[in-house]
Amino acid sequence: MKAVTICVNGERISRSVDDRLSLADFLREHCLLTGTHIGCEHGVCGACTLMMNGQPVRSCITLAAAADGRDVRTVEGYEGDALMQAIRKAFNLRHALQCGFCTPGMLATAYDILSRIPDLDRERIRSELAGNLCRCTGYLSIITAIEDVHAQGIARKGSSA
Amino acid sequence: MKPAQFGYLRPDTLAEAIGLLKECPQDARVMAGGQSLGPMLNLRLVQPRHVIDISRLGELCDSSMSGDTLAIGACITHAQIEDGKITDVTRGLLAQVAKGIAYRAVRNRGTVGGSLAHADPAADWLTTMIALDASLELAGANGRSRVKVAKFVTGAMETTIEAAELLTCVLVPRLSTSARWGYAKYARKPGDFAESMAIAVVDPDRASSRVVLGRRSEPPALMQASSQVLAGKPTEPLTEKLGAAIELDLSSVRADQADWTMHRAIVLRAIRTLR
Numbered sequence: 001m002k003a004v005t006i007c008v009n010g011e012r013i014s015r016s017v018d019d020r021l022s023l024a025d026f027l028r029e030h031c032l033l034t035g036t037h038i039g040c041e042h043g044v045c046g047a048c049t050l051m052m053n054g055q056p057v058r059s060c061i062t063l064a065a066a067a068d069g070r071d072v073r074t075v076e077g078y079e080g081d082a083l084m085q086a087i088r089k090a091f092n093l094r095h096a097l098q099c100g101f102c103t104p105g106m107l108a109t110a111y112d113i114l115s116r117i118p119d120l121d122r123e124r125i126r127s128e129l130a131g132n133l134c135r136c137t138g139y140l141s142i143i144t145a146i147e148d149v150h151a152q153g154i155a156r157k158g159s160s161a
Numbered sequence: 162m163k164p165a166q167f168g169y170l171r172p173d174t175l176a177e178a179i180g181l182l183k184e185c186p187q188d189a190r191v192m193a194g195g196q197s198l199g200p201m202l203n204l205r206l207v208q209p210r211h212v213i214d215i216s217r218l219g220e221l222c223d224s225s226m227s228g229d230t231l232a233i234g235a236c237i238t239h240a241q242i243e244d245g246k247i248t249d250v251t252r253g254l255l256a257q258v259a260k261g262i263a264y265r266a267v268r269n270r271g272t273v274g275g276s277l278a279h280a281d282p283a284a285d286w287l288t289t290m291i292a293l294d295a296s297l298e299l300a301g302a303n304g305r306s307r308v309k310v311a312k313f314v315t316g317a318m319e320t321t322i323e324a325a326e327l328l329t330c331v332l333v334p335r336l337s338t339s340a341r342w343g344y345a346k347y348a349r350k351p352g353d354f355a356e357s358m359a360i361a362v363v364d365p366d367r368a369s370s371r372v373v374l375g376r377r378s379e380p381p382a383l384m385q386a387s388s389q390v391l392a393g394k395p396t397e398p399l400t401e402k403l404g405a406a407i408e409l410d411l412s413s414v415r416a417d418q419a420d421w422t423m424h425r426a427i428v429l430r431a432i433r434t435l436r
Contacts, residue, residue: 002169019169019212020202041162042200049266055240056266061199065169066192066214112265130351131264 004068008033009077017064023057024048026064027074035075035104039133046132049105050074056112075104084111086154090145098136105132110146114155122147164202171214175221175300175327181213183302183325189213191327193221193236193275196267221274221329224248229335232298235274235328243268250335251293254342254362258289264352277310278328280380282317283354285346288375291383292342292360295333301326314380340364345430347423357423359431363391374414374428384410384428391432403432 005014006023008031015030022041027033027050036059039047043061050059051073059072078084087110090096097103106129113120113128125146126139134142149155172178182189188210192198195216201207215221221236224247231250233242241247242259249256262268262276262285276286277297290310297313299306302325310331313320322328336342346358358375370392372384386406407428411421 020164020167022163022203025163042203043196043267044200046264046266055269057270058196058199058266061195061203062270063169063195063199063212063214065171066195066216068171109266116265127351128265131266 002065004064006067007071009073019065021064022060023062023064023067024059033074033076037101037104046105047102049108049132051108056108075107083114083155086149086152087111090148094141094145094148096137096142096145102132102134106142113146114149120150162203162205165205165208167209168211169214170211171217175218178213178215178218178327179300179302179325185211187324191215193272194238194270196271197279197281215327231333232330233273233333234330236272239268239271240265242273250333252336252340252342257344258285261285261346273331274328277331278320278322280314280318280320282380283377285358287314288358288360288373288381290331291381292362292371292373293333294369294371295331297328298330298332299326300329311383317379336364337366339366341435343431343434345427345434347427357427359428361391361431361435363435372428374424376424382414386410
């Protein structure tokens with residue numbers, strides 16, 4: 001067992017965890033934050049993507065022990081965040097989710113794309129989204145939603161996790 | 162799946178890390194970003210008794226210039242290279258390659274040293290570093306040593322690294338201002354491992370010209386004949402002579418007809434994009 005302290009959505013959480021526990025399982029089972037979804041569990045599907053120290057990472061192949069001392073922001077942690085609000089609204093308007101399984105990862109990736117890349121276009125959004133799989137939407141609506149938020153020009157100042 | 166049980170160790174110093182490796186060399190695995198080892202653990206393809214996390218060793222997280230050589234710390238991430246956080250000694254080649262590795266969430270954690278030590282033949286850095294004639298610094302209980310990347314890799318996921326050694330940095334020689342490079346990669350989708358990739362680096366002022374082909378099953382192949390032709394005529398790369406040289410080089414590359422055609426196209430594309 002390892003003692004870890006991880007700042008989750010602004011709250012410092014200290015637990016003793018199994019050495020092999022993933023960050024995703026830490027959040028789901030120890031913090032009861034089930035918004036982080038586990039899909040493939042080997043870093044391919046992108047469903048578990050969340051922010052660690054302000055950067056998107058795969059939480060299924062990040063160990064909880066390796067996240068000790070880090071700031072983690074999950075899909076539950078964006079209250080009052082203007083950029084995330086705009087992304088969610090656009091996802092809603094554009095029907096950018098159906099079953100919702102990939103959505104937490106899509107939102108984290110969209111947040112990163114919009115806050116990191118100033119000269120976004122449709123092609124760039126497509127290639128940046130290549131690491132997040134969605135089996136429902138066909139991606140077009142997701143790409144369009146991100147394009148919409150980019151056009152609104154509110155992106156560049158999202159507060160990082 | 163969940164990984165089998167292991168003990169997680171995070172040493173505070175390089176010496177401590179090497180000490181740990183020396184104590185349990187056979188059943189420990191070194192983890193940097195964990196973007197290859199993580200999936201392998203989860204799929205139980207590897208079941209080490211210890212995982213030694215080196216990602217916070219300060220010495221491995223920095224890069225520095227020494228003369229005309231850039232030393233890139235083993236734990237520098239692909240994203241840091243993509244974002245130009247290290248000195249650009251390759252006229253943009255490293256950043257271009259970094260951008261094409263996997264996905265941003267993977268690039269944020271995956272490291273250049275981890276990728277090279279893992280030595281998956283389809284990974285981008287092996288091919289790139291061999292084309293740049295880069296070396297590696299290894300640290301072990303008996304001190305430090307250097308080895309060319311081309312000599313370091315002995316097979317698919319096979320290297321000369323000893324069980325109690327750590328890869329500490331990648332040494333990349335600075336290209337001269339007249340150097341040109343070309344890069345081509347074919348993968349089924351953006352971010353996937355390359356089915357075929359090629360990098361050409363032509364640097365007449367350093368009398369160096371290297372064309373390297375990377376592919377899935379075997380370590381990168383230095384295309385000797387093609388490299389020589391490019392060294393001779395850097396301004397007119399697409400001569401008949403070059404076509405013959407590529408075919409000669411590929412004759413020693415094991416591949417079926419379809420792959421052979423793909424490799425030829427990718428090598429040609431890399432050379433066509435020399436800039």
